[in-house]
Amino acid sequence: MKKYFLLAVIIAVSIVSCKPRESADKDIIGKPEVEVKDGKLTPEVLWSFGRIGDVSVSPDGKKVLYTVKYFDIKSNKGNAEIYSMNIDGSEKERLTTTAASEWNAVWRPDGKKIGFCYADDKGVQIYEMDLDGDNRKQISEVNEGDIESFSYSPDSKKILYVRAIAKKDKFAYLKEGLDKTSGRINDDLAYRHWDNWVDNIPQPFVADFDGKKLSNPINLLVGTEYESPMRPWGGMEQITWSPDSKKIAYTCRKKVGKAYAFSTNSDIYLYDVASKTLVNISEGMMGYDQNPVFSHNGKLLAWESMERDGYEADKQRLMVCDLATKKVTDFSKNFDQNSNKLVFAKDDKSIYFISDHFAVDNIYQLTLADTSIRQITKGVHDFTAVMLSSKGLIGTKMSMSMPVEIYSVDPNSGAEKNISNENKELLAKVKMGKVEQRWFKASDGKNLHSWIIYPPDFDSTKKYPTILYCEGGPQSTVSQFWSYRWNFQIMAANGYIIVAPNRRGLPGFGGEWNEAISGDYGGQCMRDYLTSIDEMCKMPYVDKDRLGSVGASFGGFSVYWLAGNHNKRFKCFIAHNGMFNLEQQYLETEEMWFVNWDLGGAYWDKNNKTAQRSYANSPHKFVDKWDTPLMVIHSEFDYRIVASQGMAAYNAALIRDIPARYLYFPDETHWVLKPQNGILWQRNFFDWLDKWLKK
Numbered sequence: 001m002k003k004y005f006l007l008a009v010i011i012a013v014s015i016v017s018c019k020p021r022e023s024a025d026k027d028i029i030g031k032p033e034v035e036v037k038d039g040k041l042t043p044e045v046l047w048s049f050g051r052i053g054d055v056s057v058s059p060d061g062k063k064v065l066y067t068v069k070y071f072d073i074k075s076n077k078g079n080a081e082i083y084s085m086n087i088d089g090s091e092k093e094r095l096t097t098t099a100a101s102e103w104n105a106v107w108r109p110d111g112k113k114i115g116f117c118y119a120d121d122k123g124v125q126i127y128e129m130d131l132d133g134d135n136r137k138q139i140s141e142v143n144e145g146d147i148e149s150f151s152y153s154p155d156s157k158k159i160l161y162v163r164a165i166a167k168k169d170k171f172a173y174l175k176e177g178l179d180k181t182s183g184r185i186n187d188d189l190a191y192r193h194w195d196n197w198v199d200n201i202p203q204p205f206v207a208d209f210d211g212k213k214l215s216n217p218i219n220l221l222v223g224t225e226y227e228s229p230m231r232p233w234g235g236m237e238q239i240t241w242s243p244d245s246k247k248i249a250y251t252c253r254k255k256v257g258k259a260y261a262f263s264t265n266s267d268i269y270l271y272d273v274a275s276k277t278l279v280n281i282s283e284g285m286m287g288y289d290q291n292p293v294f295s296h297n298g299k300l301l302a303w304e305s306m307e308r309d310g311y312e313a314d315k316q317r318l319m320v321c322d323l324a325t326k327k328v329t330d331f332s333k334n335f336d337q338n339s340n341k342l343v344f345a346k347d348d349k350s351i352y353f354i355s356d357h358f359a360v361d362n363i364y365q366l367t368l369a370d371t372s373i374r375q376i377t378k379g380v381h382d383f384t385a386v387m388l389s390s391k392g393l394i395g396t397k398m399s400m401s402m403p404v405e406i407y408s409v410d411p412n413s414g415a416e417k418n419i420s421n422e423n424k425e426l427l428a429k430v431k432m433g434k435v436e437q438r439w440f441k442a443s444d445g446k447n448l449h450s451w452i453i454y455p456p457d458f459d460s461t462k463k464y465p466t467i468l469y470c471e472g473g474p475q476s477t478v479s480q481f482w483s484y485r486w487n488f489q490i491m492a493a494n495g496y497i498i499v500a501p502n503r504r505g506l507p508g509f510g511g512e513w514n515e516a517i518s519g520d521y522g523g524q525c526m527r528d529y530l531t532s533i534d535e536m537c538k539m540p541y542v543d544k545d546r547l548g549s550v551g552a553s554f555g556g557f558s559v560y561w562l563a564g565n566h567n568k569r570f571k572c573f574i575a576h577n578g579m580f581n582l583e584q585q586y587l588e589t590e591e592m593w594f595v596n597w598d599l600g601g602a603y604w605d606k607n608n609k610t611a612q613r614s615y616a617n618s619p620h621k622f623v624d625k626w627d628t629p630l631m632v633i634h635s636e637f638d639y640r641i642v643a644s645q646g647m648a649a650y651n652a653a654l655i656r657d658i659p660a661r662y663l664y665f666p667d668e669t670h671w672v673l674k675p676q677n678g679i680l681w682q683r684n685f686f687d688w689l690d691k692w693l694k695k
Contacts, residue, residue: 027099029072029079039431039456041493043682046484047071047675050422052396052404053080054104059111061390062087066406067105068422071675078675082116084131087389087408089419095133102127104149104236109156115139117147126150126161126214140207140214148202149229149236152209153245158273159209160239160248164200167225188257193590194232195637195669201225204239204250206273220250220271228252230266230290237291242298247272249281249292249301261592265309268292268301270323281321282328287314291341295348299323302342302351305330310593311518313475315511316340318353318366331366335373336510339364341385352376352386352393352411356508359437359449359479363395363409377414380435382480383407394419398482400453401432401489431456433492440535442504443527449509450532451478453488453498463543465693467491468533468570469500470551470558474517474525474598477508485672485681486552494686495694496548499536503528519600519610521554521582522561522617529558533569545571546693550685552576552633553641553670557619560649563630564622572692574685576633577641577670580649582618588642623652629659631688633681635668661688 034048053067064087069080080101085092095114096102105116113128124146129136140147142163150161169175171185184197191198203226207217221228228250229238238251253266268281268289282289287306294301301321306314318332318339331351332339341354351366357375361382366373377383381399386409388394393409397416406420418424434454442448455464469488471478478500488498502509504525505517517525529549537544547570551559556578563573579585583603586595596602600610630653634646643664653660663684665677672681 027075028097029070029075029077029099030081030097031070032072034426034429036426036429039429041430041432041487041490043490043679044073045426045430046487046490046682047073047678049403049426049484051078051080051484052406052420052422054106055385055387055394055396055406056106057087057387057389057394058107059109061388064389064394064406064419065105065107065114066420067101067103069101073675073679076674076676082114082133084114085419087391087394087419089408089417089421093132095129096136106151109152109154115150115152117150119146124148126159139209139212142214142217145200151236151239151241153241154243155245156211157209158206158245159214160204160206160241162202162204162229162236162239165203165219165225166200167198189261189592190257190590192639194640196231196639201227202229202231202234204228204248206248218276220248221252224254225256226252226254234290240292240294242294243296244298246274249294249303251290251292251303261590262596263309264288264306264312264593266290268303270301281326282319285319285328287311289319293342293344295344296346297348300344300348302344304340304342310597312591312594312597313473313507313514315507315514318342318351320351320368331368331371332373334371338507339366343386343388346388352388354383354386356382356477356479359451359477359502359508361479363393363414365411375414376411377409377416379416380437380480399480400435400451400482402427403482430489431493432489434458435488438535440531442524442531444524448501448503448528448531450499450501450536451488452536453492453500455492455495455497458541460541462541463546464495464497464541465546465548465689466497466499466533466536466542466544467689468529468547468549469498470529470549470555470562471500471503471506472551472553472555474505474521474554474557475507475514477506478502479508485678490682494689496689497536497542499532501528501532503532518598519614521557521599521614522565523613526558526561526565529562530566530569544569546695548572548574548689548693550574550576550689551578553578556580556641556646559630560619561617561622563628564619564625566628568627570628572629572631572688574631574633574688575646575649577635577638577646578649579619579641580645580652581620582615584620584645584648585641588644590639620648620652623656626653626656626658629688629692631661631663631684633663633665633684635665635670635672637667637669640670 032048051069055066067080071078082095082102082105102116115128118127126140145164148162203221205217207214248271270279286309289305292303305317305319316338321328337355339353343352355364363376363386383395383397385396395407397407398404407416433456438450440448507514549570556575559573559575560580599614601608603615632646632650634643650662
């Protein structure tokens with residue numbers, strides 16, 4: 001139920017200490033040759049774009065290190081390689097050429113080496129190489145659990161890394177002599193999360209580094225089963241070094257079992273490397289506190305903070321702690337937007353960050369002295385990260401018409417330049433549809449924003465089948481994101497107009513708008529959807545007799561709800577991994593704080609008016625009104641919204657003699673991540689829409 005998800009697919013291969021780009025391995029996946037017929041964006045073309053991953057700027061601020069991942073459809077796998085370039089985009093060089101992915105590519109602070117993670121048949125280890133890709137050598141020998149990510153201390157004398165610690169099996173005594181049993185025994189909540197059973201816990205280690213090997217590792221959370229970074233979203237951005245290499249700030253929710261399942265109360269802890277002492281910097285702050293960032297002089301610590309426990313979509317505040325006085329200040333108190341991806345300016349007098357406003361994500365700057373905030377970049381796009389360079393800023397940016405690329409940004413003027421251009425050639429071959437913003441009057445008189453995406457070569461004298469897109473989250477903005485599944489341009493390329501409303505319950509339009517959905521799933525947010533499609537039906541080029549509605553997660557819930565409440569507006573529906581039975585969802589999901597906050601509580605609490613309103617609007621209670629063809633998609637490893645939800649909806653449609661189709665993935669999660677599964681998803685998606693919406 002989030003906008004982004006980090007995938008690390010590791011392929012076991014042998015590694016030799018040689019110049020990797022000289023490898024002649026036939027299994028190496030590189031940039032494909034792509035034929036684009038008539039400029040049409042197809043599933044195969046979509047899976048041919050290069051996906052830019054890790055991006056970091058060199059210690060001297062003059063070069064950029066980044067990874068690019070390509071997929072091979074036939075072999076059904078992907079591979080990421082490491083590249084470098086100057087901050088103006090010149091002198092691009094591919095540094096690795098291997099049959100498996102490198103990731104977590106970072107500069108050693110002395111600027112003399114590049115470090116990265118890589119997996120061979122013995123597991124994941126940390127490697128280093130020269131700046132040109134030569135002299136690739138393994139520097140870690142961690143024998144228990146794979147390394148997930150790492151970072152250098154600023155003085156390069158230590159390395160901080162994360163590896164998974166096996167969770168203690170307290171029922172091992174019952175399995176003695178049963179080495180082939182597959183049974184799991186649980187007696188608490190939080191036994192699985194998103195897409196994995198909780199068999200291990202990520203924890204941070206700090207080890208000495210002599211320039212050749214790691215030694216003397218120390219577990220910062222030894223003897224506990226606490227997570228740091230926090231799954232499923234957290235990475236090294238949740239753990240950071242102080243500039244003098246003497247302290248480590250890390251994010252942790254120090255709870256397990258039932259307490260973990262009901263709470264979002266994480267904190268920022270400051271660990272002294274020499275004394276091994278610990279201070280809770282955010283003690284008493286009850287929501288998510290995460291992603292700490294030190295000022296360059298080491299005097300300040302900033303982080304992202306949510307106020308309320310149990311509310312994952314609370315405002316992301318920008319908090320700064322004066323480490324000398326321990327005074328914590330909310331610098332976004334009068335800023336009704338989220339603050340993410342914090343970076344101190346070189347002089348420590350300001351902080352750069354990313355914020356979403358009116359469905360676009362831009363770079364902003366907070367001046368600490370007077371608490372003023374100014375917007376640096378402008379335009380129809382989403383910036384996803386910001387970092388410092390020797391001549392300004394480096395950022396990553398995407399839009400509905402472009403996958404992520406790397407940009408240089410002038411912090412004064414906001415001028416931008418694409419310096420990676422990884423997908424320039426392929427984008428030039430593809431015809432993109434026009435994207436525009438529209439504002440409608442909602443049923444309560446408030447202004448309602450929607451994105452409208454038109455087919456390439458749109459002709460206003462013709463009528464087009466039209467799709468209402470329902471966003472997930474539920475608190476996740478329909479911003480200028482580029483998706484490899486819910487891609488608006490591929491929908492437009494198939495001859496559809498797409499209406500994508502920023503209905504009630506989404507960030508970027510103020511706190512009141514964002515919170516209007518909690519406890520009201522079947523209320524104003526659904527009326528906003530109907531307003532958007534009804535208003536677009538007034539356009540002469542929208543065929544109101546050929547309307548469909550699609551969505552995933554909360555968007556899937558929305559589709560199921562609309563199926564019983566649309567008054568014959570739509571001719572077909574597609575729901576992916578959606579909530580169908582909210583009572584079932586309350587007891588099947590694994591993040592209890594989420595259903596407690598968003599649904600209002602348990603369905604058996606008859607005196608809880610908010611909860612009873614939520615369950616009264618459960619889509620399964622409107623099946624008697626279903627009359628429209630429905631395609632259901634669900635995956636087995638989705639533990640957030642389990643597969644039985646989709647199966648129940650599909651069965652209900654068939655029992656009602658409503659045309660239905662069920663696309664089931666036994667090996668996917670809340671997302672569809674494998675190339676061939678992704679293409680099958682797209683083919684089914686358009687086969688179903690075409691069947692019911694095209695004459």
